[in-house]
Amino acid sequence: METSRLRLRFVKTDNPPVWVRPLIPVLALVVTFILTSALIFWANANPFETYYHFLIAPLTTKVSALEILVKATPLMLTGAAVTFAFAAGYYNIGAEGQLFAGAIAAAGLGVAMKEVPAFITIPTIVIAGFAAGMLWATIPALLKVKLQVDEVVTTLLLNSVMGFIVSALLNGPWRDPNSGWPQSPEIGASAIFFKLIPRSRLNLGFVIGILVILVLWFVLTRTSFGLKMRAVGLGKPAARFAGIHVGRTTLIAALVSGGIAGIAGVAEVAGIQYHLIGDLSAGYGYTGIIIATLGSLNAVGVFIASLFFGLVDAGAQTVSRVLGVPVYLGEITQATMLLVALGFFLLQRYRLRRM
Amino acid sequence: MYIVDMLGITKTFGELVANDNVDFQLRKGEIHALLGENGAGKTTLMRILYGLYRPDTGIIKVAEQPVEIHSPKDAIANGIGMVTQHFALVPPLSVAENIVLGNTDGFVVNRAAMEAKVAAAADRFGIVIDPKSLVRHLAVGQRQRVEILKALYRNARVLILDEPTAVLVPQEVDALFETLNRLKADGLSVIFISHKLHEVTQITDRVTVLRDGKLIGTVDTKDMSQSQLAAMMVGRETFGVTRKDEQHEQQPVTLRIDNLCAKNDQGMPALTNVCLEVKAGEILGIAGVGGNGQKELAESLCGVRDCASGSIQLAGKELIGKTPAGFTQAGVGRIPEDRHEGMVGDLTVTENLALEHLNEYTRSGVLDHKAIRTRAEELIHQFQIKARPNDPVRTLSGGNMQKVLLARVLSRNPKAVIVPQPTRGLDVGATDYVRQQLLEQRDRGAAILLISEDLDEILALSDRIAVIYEGEIVGILPAGEATPERLGLLMSGAVKEH
Numbered sequence: 001m002e003t004s005r006l007r008l009r010f011v012k013t014d015n016p017p018v019w020v021r022p023l024i025p026v027l028a029l030v031v032t033f034i035l036t037s038a039l040i041f042w043a044n045a046n047p048f049e050t051y052y053h054f055l056i057a058p059l060t061t062k063v064s065a066l067e068i069l070v071k072a073t074p075l076m077l078t079g080a081a082v083t084f085a086f087a088a089g090y091y092n093i094g095a096e097g098q099l100f101a102g103a104i105a106a107a108g109l110g111v112a113m114k115e116v117p118a119f120i121t122i123p124t125i126v127i128a129g130f131a132a133g134m135l136w137a138t139i140p141a142l143l144k145v146k147l148q149v150d151e152v153v154t155t156l157l158l159n160s161v162m163g164f165i166v167s168a169l170l171n172g173p174w175r176d177p178n179s180g181w182p183q184s185p186e187i188g189a190s191a192i193f194f195k196l197i198p199r200s201r202l203n204l205g206f207v208i209g210i211l212v213i214l215v216l217w218f219v220l221t222r223t224s225f226g227l228k229m230r231a232v233g234l235g236k237p238a239a240r241f242a243g244i245h246v247g248r249t250t251l252i253a254a255l256v257s258g259g260i261a262g263i264a265g266v267a268e269v270a271g272i273q274y275h276l277i278g279d280l281s282a283g284y285g286y287t288g289i290i291i292a293t294l295g296s297l298n299a300v301g302v303f304i305a306s307l308f309f310g311l312v313d314a315g316a317q318t319v320s321r322v323l324g325v326p327v328y329l330g331e332i333t334q335a336t337m338l339l340v341a342l343g344f345f346l347l348q349r350y351r352l353r354r355m
Numbered sequence: 356m357y358i359v360d361m362l363g364i365t366k367t368f369g370e371l372v373a374n375d376n377v378d379f380q381l382r383k384g385e386i387h388a389l390l391g392e393n394g395a396g397k398t399t400l401m402r403i404l405y406g407l408y409r410p411d412t413g414i415i416k417v418a419e420q421p422v423e424i425h426s427p428k429d430a431i432a433n434g435i436g437m438v439t440q441h442f443a444l445v446p447p448l449s450v451a452e453n454i455v456l457g458n459t460d461g462f463v464v465n466r467a468a469m470e471a472k473v474a475a476a477a478d479r480f481g482i483v484i485d486p487k488s489l490v491r492h493l494a495v496g497q498r499q500r501v502e503i504l505k506a507l508y509r510n511a512r513v514l515i516l517d518e519p520t521a522v523l524v525p526q527e528v529d530a531l532f533e534t535l536n537r538l539k540a541d542g543l544s545v546i547f548i549s550h551k552l553h554e555v556t557q558i559t560d561r562v563t564v565l566r567d568g569k570l571i572g573t574v575d576t577k578d579m580s581q582s583q584l585a586a587m588m589v590g591r592e593t594f595g596v597t598r599k600d601e602q603h604e605q606q607p608v609t610l611r612i613d614n615l616c617a618k619n620d621q622g623m624p625a626l627t628n629v630c631l632e633v634k635a636g637e638i639l640g641i642a643g644v645g646g647n648g649q650k651e652l653a654e655s656l657c658g659v660r661d662c663a664s665g666s667i668q669l670a671g672k673e674l675i676g677k678t679p680a681g682f683t684q685a686g687v688g689r690i691p692e693d694r695h696e697g698m699v700g701d702l703t704v705t706e707n708l709a710l711e712h713l714n715e716y717t718r719s720g721v722l723d724h725k726a727i728r729t730r731a732e733e734l735i736h737q738f739q740i741k742a743r744p745n746d747p748v749r750t751l752s753g754g755n756m757q758k759v760l761l762a763r764v765l766s767r768n769p770k771a772v773i774v775p776q777p778t779r780g781l782d783v784g785a786t787d788y789v790r791q792q793l794l795e796q797r798d799r800g801a802a803i804l805l806i807s808e809d810l811d812e813i814l815a816l817s818d819r820i821a822v823i824y825e826g827e828i829v830g831i832l833p834a835g836e837a838t839p840e841r842l843g844l845l846m847s848g849a850v851k852e853h
Contacts, residue, residue, distance in 0.1 A: 222721055222724075223722060224716070224722050225720065226722075227702075227706060227709075227713065230702065231699045231702060231706075231710060234699045234701040234702060235695075235698070235701070235702075237696040238697055238698050238700075238710075239699065240659060241679060241689070241691050241696060241697050242710040243678065243679040243680030243681075243682075243683055243711055244710070244713075245678070
């Protein structure tokens with residue numbers, strides 16, 4: 001009955017050919033373009049023109065190209081944070097809250113250390129931000145390791161708790177009396193990350209982001225702790241059987257992950273805003289999850305994915321300005337891209353075979 | 356006339372050809388064995404007949420009519436029932452409820468009527484079972500009877516039994532065979548999947564032999580001897596390893612287990628006062644039907660299960676309280692029961708080989724990738740592992756996976772080796788290799804604790820045999836005095852010998 005038709009079947013293979021990997025982003029982009037075109041039409045814009053502004057226009061001027069790097073900085077850090085936890089099989093959804101913990105530390109010390117020279121202040125706030133993110137991550141990490149409480153739930157819920165803490169600070173003790181907005185007083189000049197290029201927003205935070213990516217790469221691929229982390233993440237029973245301390249490894253990965261997310265908060269306060277504000281993060285902690293996943297939990301992948309998301313972020317603003325389409329189109333594109341890319345990651349394990 | 360006729364069945368999984376142009380014919384009112392080694396394609400062929408897999412090519416006829424079987428539902432509609440090795444029963448429900456489940460008439464369940472119907476069916480087929488008892492209170496043999504009755508209740512005329520004796524003690528096997536003979540007399544056809552020759556010659560009328568997915572032939576059982584069937588099955592007259600008999604009385608005790616108690620995952624006592632001694636250069640076999648504490652014993656001795664009380668001493672040093680890494684450092688070679696739980700499938704062969712001894716390859720936190728790689732290449736060569744160093748372990752065959760585990764453990768020359776179910780699911784070649792390695796370790800002077808549900812394996816390898824029943828050691832015999840009958844009695848819990 002079916003014999004006259006061409007019959008194709010998916011056959012599972014364990015080793016996808018090497019050339020498939022670099023093809024995935026390209027294919028994902030093409031499919032995303034096709035899927036989002038309809039929406040762009042609906043917003044009365046030309047999809048090609050829109051994608052030109054999304055992906056190419058930001059690269060054409062120096063100002064907008066630097067802005068890509070600025071946008072990519074927090075994503076690099078939260079992406080690295082999430083990768084560190086996910087690689088060890090600890091699903092930290094709390095980078096958003098841990099980012100704010102770091103931001104609180106930076107905003108507080110940035111004001112308190114006004115009189116202290118920059119070469120002391122800046123390292124201090126970075127370390128304090130790391131410690132604060134770590135401290136906030138300790139609660140769900142201990143619950144997980146000691147009582148097997150699901151970290152996805154606790155880390156996610158603690159993000160809301162952190163939101164209220166920030167709100168309480170900004171509407172209460174830390175409210176800047178000279179401002180109409182709920183924001184903390186401006187941090188001292190000694191705490192501000194210096195600019196890498198004058199008259200741009202690109203600052204020391206980008207360099208810290210790159211350093212963290214390098215450390216992430218080194219730990220994951222070159223150290224025995226990295227191998228232990230990956231073993232725990234990929235097969236807990238086997239790791240335990242081989243004599244790896246699963247609990248200790250998970251705990252360290254969770255805390256370091258929180259610490260890195262804390263640095264992302266420091267970079268936003270000291271590099272961009274100079275205040276603690278309620279919408280300091282445009283969901284960077286959550287976008288970090290997307291970046292880590294698209295970067296397939298390796299440092300190089302995270303770096304590339306965060307640059308790409310920085311590009312789409314920067315592009316979304318130009319698009320809405322130039323073509324009058326909602327900024328949300330940028331977010332829709334990112335979300336579509338994630339789903340499509342995940343689909344391709346799954347499909348690369350299959351081959352199409354004619355029956 | 357054939358009640359089932361399968362013609363030219365081919366089924367592939369990726370690169371693996373599980374069935375290669377296989378024909379299979381079942382007569383009405385016969386017990387027909389499907390014989391072959393593990394991985395020969397017996398279960399695959401029957402899963403196709405039962406609608407669990409779709410064949411790539413081939414035709415299935417039931418009572419001379421071509422049929423399309425897309426699901427077990429289609430199979431049941433065609434009068435085909437299957438009892439798999441893993442029973443599909445709901446333990447908290449009663450026997451009657453389990454049998455009627457998915458086959459109820461109407462919305463309202465009339466318990467009394469249901470139980471009466473099931474009792475009548477049980478009576479008609481001569482299966483002794485109380486429809487009211489809860490499945491969780493039943494022994495394995497009784498649960499199997501429930502599964503068979505479930506298939507018959509749905510008007511099965513063809514009954515597929517996948518290795519039905521694997522979970523039974525010898526006495527339960529006799530009861531099963533009695534049931535099967537009665538069903539045969541009623542005109543039912545039974546397909547009996549097995550790799551146990553003595554059972555096949557005892558119960559079946561005809562035998563179809565598969566090897567490496569290919570049909571070797573279908574023969575009348577009465578024309579064949581066990582050794583002729585074995586030859587068809589493995590393609591050579593003799594197989595296996597031979598053990599040199601030696602006296603080990605004068606050897607010191609390497610591994611001493613004293614009054615060991617442990618609980619299972621549900622918190623129930625699984626091991627009760629287990630006392631064992633394994634001497635240097637000796638293989639102590641632990642025989643027993645699955646689920647009598649073997650898993651807990653192996654895990655306790657591997658340091659991955661907390662023991663309630665007792666002591667485990669290796670060459671006089673206490674191991675209780677040590678971490679798994681501590682067990683390894685003390686000199687225990689630990690091979691896990693489930694290969695997939697011993698290695699990280701997504702890590703490479705190289706990484707898995709190094710995993711137990713990372714500290715030796717680490718200098719101030721940084722891994723010496725070169726040393727790890729060199730060591731891995733040596734071990735791959737030495738243990739004849741058919742894999743490249745960078746292949747993820749999950750892509751390896753079961754035999755090669757087991758070799759990776761053996762390489763990781765045995766290359767360290769451990770003082771004692773714990774090996775639960777070392778050849779489960781392996782083909783003949785890999786099985787022989789693994790057994791040979793264990794014998795070499797024994798000759799080197801290691802104390803080997805072999806836990807196996809395969810009685811033939813225990814008998815072939817062990818110097819002494821201990822039998823475990825409900826978490827207790829109910830007898831220890833020298834290999835020379837152990838007969839399958841004597842072990843069977845011990846394994847069923849009927850007697851204790853001390």
